[in-house]
Amino acid sequence: MMKYNYLTIEQLHQKLINKEISVEELVNESKQLAKDLQEKCNVFDYMIENPEIKEVNDNLLSGIPYGVKANYSTKGILSTASSNTLKDYVPFFDATSIVNLNKANAIIAQKTAMDEFGMGGTGTTARTGIIKNPWDHTRMCAGSSAGSAASVAYGVYPYALGSDSGDSIRKPAAYCGVVGYKPTYGMISRYGLFAYASSLDHCGVFTRSVKDAAIVVDNMKGLDPKDMTTWDSSNINLYESINGDIKNKKLCYIKEICDINNYPNATDELKKHLENFHNVIDKVRKDNIIIDEISVDEKLLATVASVYNIIAFAEATSNMSNLTGIIFGPAGSGASVTEQMKDHRTKGFSPLIKRRFVIGSYVLQRENQDRYFKNAQRVRRLIVEKWKNIFKDYDAIILPVSSGPAKKFDDKSIIDGPTKILEEHLQIGNFGGFPSITIPCGFVNDLPVGLNITGNIFDDANVLNIAYAIESKMEYKNQIVKEVK
Amino acid sequence: MSKFTKEMVDSYAEKLLIGLTEEENAMVLSEFDVIDKDIDIVNTIEGIENVEVMTHALDNMQIKELREDIAGVTPDISDLLFNAKNKIGREIEVPKVVGNDEV
């Protein structure tokens, strides 16, 4: 009988302070839930037998267990990024965000499985196998932070860390019916996050409420002398700035993405998803908040996915050149160093990653760089400038996530087709480093769907406050998985 | 017809120190074709060649302070070599490196 898995961080903290529950009880319940979920959905990369018990103090996170995506460096704990190239790697240092959570006396409970090194949006490329959606085991969680999303949805703990280079937090959050937040680039240090695409990688968090997301990120963030791209956010307290007051705020959504008429072959799920999105918007509008429809050049939107792929694959092929099996990871076999490195890499990487490396390498070649890599970087600027212009008039952009609820594993329609932009628009949040949060906004065929709110850089407090207000209009706060099959 | 040929794919893979199966090779080509088509669209954007490339996560990102020149503490050698499989004394050991191994 589970007693605590539906509670918010504030509620858990109160119970711990009042000694209604002990840290041990909480950790044990979390462990039990993790075992159940692992059996059903295979969401963990490494299960920690005995999490380190920590004392409860004033910090809201003290004594509360949490999940960590497998691509965070955790001292003394296996950290594989769900890749066979790191299947035995035990770091001797913590990621800065983990150091910060340690200071809060937070308890690392599990390492969650993911798409290998954060590449891929399906949760199917982890070294430990396919990660299933706890709502419906025939469906995916999306990726790459699949394990973190699934375990928070299941109530294993109130929050789990994720990383987001394209939509790796914000899409699985929608598919699993939880909140997924990536703050402005550089708010949380990336030191100790295994790099995928450095100019796109963000740390972030899954929770079951907006307020919980604020609490966790407040504890993770901060200027880090080990990460030159971090900035001083000591004047920002997300938790305290949430007041639910969004009177006179202005939001917008993009016609080219949200209008059902753009999708002549729309599935039943897509129709219901967009209908639900517009219903939510209408509901929110009643609250003295302006939500406009705006238009964006379709040409820019059409290239988002390729722009993302080119930049991400190029940076990835370079970032992952340190994976040679010499200093860490299983050693390759062969007569020469080169053969050994090649053996390590050929055996260690999944086919998806290898293909992406080859493309990333091609677009960086001297003779190809201008046409592919630099053009992609140029379009990136155009899109970011467009978004920044929108933010001059609007506090945030609100959009539906994906083209419906979680996809079935055998659904082949993911890669291309007219719904591409619906699937890929979250990547714009990474292009510009924008704060971006997904919250659950309803159900389609009993499966959760989500909407996303993205604002201008450094405007995290505003974005969270808007998300909090919209969340409060609906009844999906703190929801736990209700298995449909 | 793709600009990217099967042979090129294999040669790139070789330089990246990874082996590809025939099937993987073919998938690279089809994935690449999507990108190539999108780049054709990009090239129809007026004035695209004059847009400054965006190389960092935040546009116009700039920093004012650099690190002071202070040395930190070297981690324990047992930590540094903990994950290495082939080591001798304080060092990692690899098959003898000869001049032309740079790839």
Add this chain to the structure above:
Amino acid sequence: MENLHVVIGLEMHCELKSNSKVFSDGRNAYSDTANINVSPVDMAFPGILPVVNKYCVEEAIKMASILHCQIPDVMIFDRKNYYYPDLPKGYQITQCSKPVGINGYLEYDSGNKIKRAIIHDIHLEEDSASLDHLNNTSIIDYNRAGVPLLEVVTEPCFNCAKDAVSFLENMIKIYQYTNISDADTKRGQVRCDVNVSLANEKGEYVTPRSETKNVNSLGNIFATINYEEKRQREAYFNHSEELVQETRRFDEDTQTTIRMRTKVDAIDYKYFIEPNIPPFKIEKEMVDKIVNDIPELPLSRKQRYLNEYKLTEEDANTLIKNKDLSDYYDECIKIGIDKQIASNWVTVNILGELNKSNISIKDFYITPNYLKQITDNILNNNISSKQAKEIFAKSILENKEPNTYIKDNTQLSDESYLRDLIVSIINNNLAQKEAYLNGKTNLFDYFVGQVMKETKGKANPVITKKLLRDLLNK
């Protein structure tokens, strides 16, 4: 036969002196103990990020301005991607799209002639780990991984091996004068890639360029150029081999170069801007402050010694060999020692002494002020040059300032002082005076002896005798 000449371009890598590495806080120091100066960043553990060392950036800007380069408004870095076991990240962080300096030049001294080298660019980058080779294996020491390097790339502007090597010698001296680097070739702190091709009288290249990588001493660089010139000449005139653009390495045992790879197999380094290092604005005030700190450089000093001080070429060359010596000499001039005299002392006596005792001028007992004690007394004719050398030696031996000995050796000729002294001696020896006046004339010598005793032998004997005669007979 066609008249061909060799054309040489250099890529000179020099390790910077700093406390920590260029992109990590790993200690920048040489050690015989492997992996003792290493941060996780230097070994490229998953999740590490580079953090730029401010001091290294300042030193790079300093060198860029010495080389009269244009300095960009922002500092950015690029990745150079390739696989090699000494490169843990699989890429080197360097500068390609916006080096810290471009389009510069340096006037250098080659065989006492001033020449100008054209600088393509100078950039800041990181060194690789070092490999040591055992019987069947190699072992990797990461102490050197991430050590700051400055790479200076010249245009193909040298037309003989001697000029190329002289340029490097001048560069090494500049690195040492500015304290940017010890530039110690013996410790591998300076390494060069040497580009060689042949050109005809019209300046057209007639052979493809060969690049010999990582040559590590001036002697070897000289040998590389000469060997490559010879090899390309033979190939050109005798068709002994087909020349192609290629990368080679120098083989110390045979003093020849050996092919590594040709242009066909050239590595595409897939440079792109390092996204983990945000652009850093180079403020004009920062550059001004750095430029202000640049000491007078060796060539300028040499020209001052020659043109203003009228020293010989040989002495000037000797004086500028190292900055401390030149600083010492300049200090001598500043406190008023004659330029030629100071030069003689420094280049002959002092250098001789330093060489003999194997100490540096900074630890040398005779400071410019002490030297002045000696040289002033020579000028005043208080001491002979022979005595000066003795005093110099004694002063070093006993660690006492030269004046201690100079007082002993010089004559006391002050008449009023001697008169007072003699009066007091006589008053203390009235009995002897009586005896002298009564005819014991040999007591005159007794009085001379007393004066000498009181003055430690320094009293001028002529004056002393004259005064004694006067005063005794009074």
